[in-house]
Amino acid sequence: MRRYLLLIAYEPGAWESATAEERQGYVDGHAAFDRFVDERGRKISGAPLAGADTATTVRHRDGARVLTDGPFAESVEMVGGYYDVELPDLDVAIEAASLLPPAYAVEIRSVVELDSSGRQVG
Template identity: 85%
Template structure:
């Protein structure tokens, strides 16, 4: 099994402006995703995130910590949630992500496992 982080990007306000039928499609898509992952692997965690305007970004410049209110990058879409899952391979991860609502862009990233010394495992 490989571990994947799926970052869910969407246009802000989509849920608030969605009709009852559209909201049902969102809920159904997440339920289908959950069932698929449970059949093929394991959900480690997942959660919706607060809006991007609540973010704080930490950067370092000239040896000093610089805090900025807001997300790391300017974008029309925002990261609205994530799933951390274990699945057999990328093809299965793509199949799972494809079950999520079509209004989402889902970025799939392999999680790099590190040992206590910081060396990559596997």
């Protein structure tokens, strides 16, 4: 099994402006994703995130820490949630991501496993 982080991006306000039928589509897509992952692997965690307007970004410039309110990059879409899952391979992770609502852009990233000394495992 490999561990993947699926970052879910969508246009701000999509949920708020959705019809009842569209909202049900979102709920159904997440339920289908959960069932698929449960059958083929396991969900470690997943959660919606607060709006990008609540973000704080930490950077280092000239040896000093600089804090900025808001997201780290300007974008039409915002990362609004994530799933941390274990699945057999990337093809299965792509299948799982494809079950989420089509309004989402889902970025799939392998998680690098580290041992207690900080060295990459596998």
